[in-house]
Amino acid sequence: MNNVSESKRAVALPSWLLQGVTISYILLVVLFALAAAINPHYASWDNIRNLLQIGAFIGVIAVGQTLVIITGQIDLSVPWNLTFSAILMATLISHGTSTPVAIAAALASGTLVGMFNSIGTAIFRIHSLVWTLGTNALMQGATLVYTHAQPPKVDVPPFIRALGAGNLWGIPVPLMVWIVAAIFALVILHQTRFGRYLYAIGNNESALFLSGVDSRKVYLGAYAISGFCAALAGIMLTGYSSQTYLGMGSDYLLVPVAAVIIGGTNIMGGSGGYLGSISGAMIVVLLQSVLSTVQIQEAGKNIIFGSIIIVLLLLYGREKLSTH
């Protein structure tokens, strides 16, 4: 008797296969085809490998960022969390600490900073846009004080170099790291209780709370993973450029966020997933690469990059409106 109002929509798709993901993969293919049509070099394995290698840094950061954005929050502390972790590792190595211990210290530092981020959201209920940006500034200050604005000159150990720039059986090691991180993200989001709670928080935190889940712990987990990912990217970037420097995180404030959003994850939280973030990361890398080969000034590139992101967001926004 009640089915008049109920059968409006009977979607049988898993939540991670919603529209945005499909759009982003179509866009990736179209963009790639266009780039290859203009310059056949784009379709070469060398170039694809190069793009995937660069994409890996964004992709690894996007793992944490996707988790955080699904809860309806954002992590803007990535740039200096990443830099601090990397410089901490480099300093330890320059003082003779073994590579594994230095790496572990960097990862621990990143994770702790992530946990600090969750305090703002989970306990003080300050918007993460403000709180994590504050953390970012805090870490910037800490880095400058710690290094006297002079990052240590170190001989980056081969293992770390391999993480950032190595090849194994012709496949870039950073890409392998990315693949492992991606599998981790997909399992977390779609197979675990924690993942389910992330979506639940993004949709309706009080419903989750009233279902007996301590949402503070869920935030803690999401931010801790995001901090860990930032540190991991910092280690990889150190290996990639065989050095640490103060500006090494500066590209990673908004680019990973853009990748996540382009991949169809709702900036307000509650829907989306990492599958989309993968194509999102590759779209961003491809765009940057194409724009860097055409002769436009830096400002022009920024304008084009920004416009494309806005157009994409509008596309997704329309999708949402029409389903209501």
Added chain:
Amino acid sequence: MADSSESGAFNDAPALEASGIAKHFAGTIALDDADFSCRRGEVHVLLGANGAGKSTLVKILCGVQPPDAGTIRLAGEPVKLENPIRAAELGVAAVFQELSLAPHLTVAENIMLAHEPTGPLGQIRGRELRRRVTELFEQIGIDHIKPNTLTGRLTLADQQLVEIAKALSHDPKTLIVDEGTSALGQEEVRRLFDLLGRLRERGTAIIFISHRMAEVREIADRLTVFRNGTNVGTVDAADMDESHLVELMLGERIEQSFPERAPRPTDNDILLDVDHLSAGELLHDISFQLRRGEVLGIAGLEGQGQGDLLLALFGMVRRLSGDVRVAGKPVNLGSPWKAIRAGFALIPEDRKTQGLLQPQSLRENIALASLKNLSRGGLIDRARERRTADEGMKRMEIKAASMETPVAALSGGNQQKVVIAKWLETGGDIFLFYDPTRGVDVGTKRAFYELIGELARAGKAVMLYSTELSELVGVCHRVLVMNDRRIAETLEDTDITENAILAASLGVRERAGADAEPAATRNIGAAS
């Protein structure tokens, strides 16, 4: 009340007339060739089970949705109601069941939203705005709400009054009240009805949607019943035959309104023992016991602590003192998860914002509170989860295309069933129902009563906080009547009558006899 439908009938055309209205949603017919008209100066009650199309009709009449076909005439003139602002300009205003107020704006700002008095530079004239709202409040007899209060600070009942004031600020010729009384206590309903009476005398056409027959009986001049998207009959209130109306609404006869009660437990198997429970200003010295298989009602006038008692038991109230024992063991009620572990399950007041993840599937919602049992090492066992969801849907008879259907696509009654299915999975023992039948149709209410009986028969204990007296009488073994945030009286078995509950809530010493005036059978409390 006097039939005043003639007093305003100097213009022959009805104030509002809709004919041949059709509306489809993705293959579903919500309205099909529906006709409806409302005269000047009448209260026209719209009845129908959930999904009958009355909400869709209301949305079309106030410009929220465009019809696929059909015409709407206001005072004989065909009009196009493109959006709610246009509808308000043409004199159609609506009050919805779901509140549409901005919590961070003041009461005055909410009421005058989008038609604020402005100065030459387009700036809002704050003093004039507050003056107009004060004047409006005087006119409609609201004296306890300050125009400067932040709306989010008000109780649900007061917010509902603000919502009504907001609609009236447009000085509408046609006023639509959709479930406008569901959050109101007796006094507010009385005030609202007085107000509607005055508007009726002024010639306003009033379309009123309610599931409470007592209210309908009191206020209606005419009634129209919708079923399956069309008008199945309009009658004058004088000719109203309630069992016939229910028949029209359901298309089938309901023999009695309450299912047979589960037998009252005779043994002394005490499941919940609450001893001198107090919580600051919220609760004073509450003591009671609850047996397995028992249904305990919580009654009282609005804001007497009924809701806070349930929330306290669910670990949502700070600074509790006193002892709470479940099955003899003292329990810590410091947080919802501790309460859940102790066996409590809360069916919250507002399923939209507190109970459900609207965009997510039935499966995910049903499993949400029991994921710990459905997963191993943090990994969700998908097969078990699907089985759980399937069992929950069958047990609660949830009607949906599949378990992957988003909850948002379900009717209100079915959404409420999803909340309960969720708790059945946690193995909860003590079910706390927080005014569960507010705003649901007759058929769903009955399903609720049956469910409560079923829970009791299965050895669960039920606490039912309700604003409907008849429900407490029809369902409970025992009723705690609260007054001033303490227990004023406990009624048992045959002592539970609407009169007795009301008398105890009001603090009347001698209880009225069985032939007390029927006005006393109106609903009493509401959300606090």
